[in-house]
Amino acid sequence: MTAPVIVLVRPQLGENIGKAARAMLNFGLTEMRLVAPRDGWPNPQAGPAASGADMVLEKAQVFETVADAIADCSNVYATTVRRRGLVKPVVTPEEAAREIHAAPGRSAILFGPERSGLETDDVAVARAILTVPINPEFGSLNLAQAVILVAYEWSKGQALAQPTLIEADPPAPQADLDGLVAHLEGMLEDAGYFFPPDRVPATKRTLRSVLTRPGWNAQEVRTLRGVLSALGKPRPR
Amino acid sequence: MTAPVIVLVRPQLGENIGKAARAMLNFGLTEMRLVAPRDGWPNPQAGPAASGADMVLEKAQVFETVADAIADCSNVYATTVRRRGLVKPVVTPEEAAREIHAAPGRSAILFGPERSGLETDDVAVARAILTVPINPEFGSLNLAQAVILVAYEWSKGQALAQPTLIEADPPAPQADLDGLVAHLEGMLEDAGYFFPPDRVPATKRTLRSVLTRPGWNAQEVRTLRGVLSALGKPRPR
Numbered sequence: 001m002t003a004p005v006i007v008l009v010r011p012q013l014g015e016n017i018g019k020a021a022r023a024m025l026n027f028g029l030t031e032m033r034l035v036a037p038r039d040g041w042p043n044p045q046a047g048p049a050a051s052g053a054d055m056v057l058e059k060a061q062v063f064e065t066v067a068d069a070i071a072d073c074s075n076v077y078a079t080t081v082r083r084r085g086l087v088k089p090v091v092t093p094e095e096a097a098r099e100i101h102a103a104p105g106r107s108a109i110l111f112g113p114e115r116s117g118l119e120t121d122d123v124a125v126a127r128a129i130l131t132v133p134i135n136p137e138f139g140s141l142n143l144a145q146a147v148i149l150v151a152y153e154w155s156k157g158q159a160l161a162q163p164t165l166i167e168a169d170p171p172a173p174q175a176d177l178d179g180l181v182a183h184l185e186g187m188l189e190d191a192g193y194f195f196p197p198d199r200v201p202a203t204k205r206t207l208r209s210v211l212t213r214p215g216w217n218a219q220e221v222r223t224l225r226g227v228l229s230a231l232g233k234p235r236p237r
Numbered sequence: 238m239t240a241p242v243i244v245l246v247r248p249q250l251g252e253n254i255g256k257a258a259r260a261m262l263n264f265g266l267t268e269m270r271l272v273a274p275r276d277g278w279p280n281p282q283a284g285p286a287a288s289g290a291d292m293v294l295e296k297a298q299v300f301e302t303v304a305d306a307i308a309d310c311s312n313v314y315a316t317t318v319r320r321r322g323l324v325k326p327v328v329t330p331e332e333a334a335r336e337i338h339a340a341p342g343r344s345a346i347l348f349g350p351e352r353s354g355l356e357t358d359d360v361a362v363a364r365a366i367l368t369v370p371i372n373p374e375f376g377s378l379n380l381a382q383a384v385i386l387v388a389y390e391w392s393k394g395q396a397l398a399q400p401t402l403i404e405a406d407p408p409a410p411q412a413d414l415d416g417l418v419a420h421l422e423g424m425l426e427d428a429g430y431f432f433p434p435d436r437v438p439a440t441k442r443t444l445r446s447v448l449t450r451p452g453w454n455a456q457e458v459r460t461l462r463g464v465l466s467a468l469g470k471p472r473p474r
Contacts, residue, residue: 022377023382025372025375025377026371026372026375026376026377026378026382027371027372028372051377052375052377053375053377087406087454087456087457094393132389133392133393134263134264135262135263135264135265135392138262138263138289138290139263140259140262140263140288140289140290141263144382145260145263145381145382145385148382148385148386149385149386149389152369152386152389155370155372156331156370184464187468188464188467188468191467191468191470192467192470193463193464193467193468206460207460207464210451210453210457210460210461213451213453214447214450214451216447216450220447223443223444223447224447226430227421227425227430227444230425230428230429230430231424231425231428231430231468231469232468233428233429
């Protein structure tokens with residue numbers, strides 16, 4: 001099953017959630033996840049804007065954090081138009097669709113709040129950045145439009161979907177990676193690595209980015225957890 | 238000049254004309270033509286919905302008939318989802334975009350009224366039918382969405398819309414990576430990680446493999462060396 005999860009991060013208007021649902025279902029995507037929707041959930045404005053895509057809204061799951069929302073996903077994209085200081089691959093909707101069809105694990109695509117877009121911390125958890133190549137002199141893509149372009153590209157590959165190659169070692173689920181990151185951060189805190197305080201968020205982002213990019217499988221993540229445990233033990237005299 | 242003309246045939250709501258203009262300009266299309274807009278032209282609802290794409294609206298030309306609107310075009314598409322009794326080629330937005338880029342003359346794409354779509358007489362004047370391949374169980378594409386998908390596909394073939402790929406820095410030289418591996422191995426030896434002895438070569442190969450696969454750049458390798466140094470320092474009490 002290649003259909004990606006569409007994750008709306010802190011969406012503001014119920015109307016836009018409904019429009020995104022409609023855009024999804026137009027191209028066969030049905031799994032929507034909401035992270036901390038501003039006006040709570042369910043939202044009475046969503047249904048009318050969905051123009052009949054109610055089943056997407058009814059199935060929508062709500063999470064408190066991005067990490068919770070993508071814990072079972074191993075191929076995560078952050079949709080953004082802004083340039084970031086993060087070293088990550090940048091892909092078009094077309095390239096993302098191709099990767100999603102080939103990915104052995106679940107894929108998720110993050111979309112930010114209507115006004116501000118994704119925060120840098122949200123982008124840091126993603127394997128890659130998804131950017132719609134837009135008119136550089138007039139970039140004004142709304143949430144539902146971004147969703148529809150991504151869903152449209154995915155559906156094009158679906159029509160001629162080929163059997164997914166069974167890869168021996170798919171990337172570990174995001175939750176495994178989170179465990180590794182937390183383990184390392186804990187040790188580094190004890191070691192006094194995070195200094196000065198105002199650099200800590202950027203330092204943590206950098207670390208997460210460095211550890212996300214490899215796409216390690218579950219066995220590799222376990223190996224690295226073992227390495228950290230060994231380094232964290234009291235040293236033999 | 239390959240940019241197609243977007244022709245809205247008997248559009249109903251000014252708001253939708255504005256949204257279509259925004260969708261066009263997002264992907265570099267600027268020439269809109271209106272055939273007998275229901276509420277006349279200009280329409281005060283169009284501007285606000287265009288979100289800044291005013292120049293498309295200001296340049297928009299109004300015609301009484303479809304024939305007048307496409308008189309200077311030699312490659313005309315009728316956008317429709319319904320099957321017709323007409324014998325014409327049916328193309329996807331992608332195929333249409335390819336043809337438009339190759340066409341020697343001007344191209345135009347007709348979109349029908351919001352509620353009813355193009356009449357059979359409107360479709361008859363087109364060379365081909367353009368159909369967006371949509372979820373057969375939920376076809377609910379509005380005017381601006383249809384326009385944006387067509388504009389997006391056209392822009393993919395356009396130089397201005399080529400995404401500027403942020404190339405990740407090239408992987409660090411092998412010597413840098415060797416330094417990282419040696420650093421970690423040294424610490425793990427001190428920690429008593431390498432045991433039993435007969436498994437040591439395989440364990441080292443695994444570690445090297447895990448650290449080689451990411452293709453980290455020189456900066457990332459430096460970051461990780463710093464992490465190891467922090468973990469290797471005597472712990473603060």
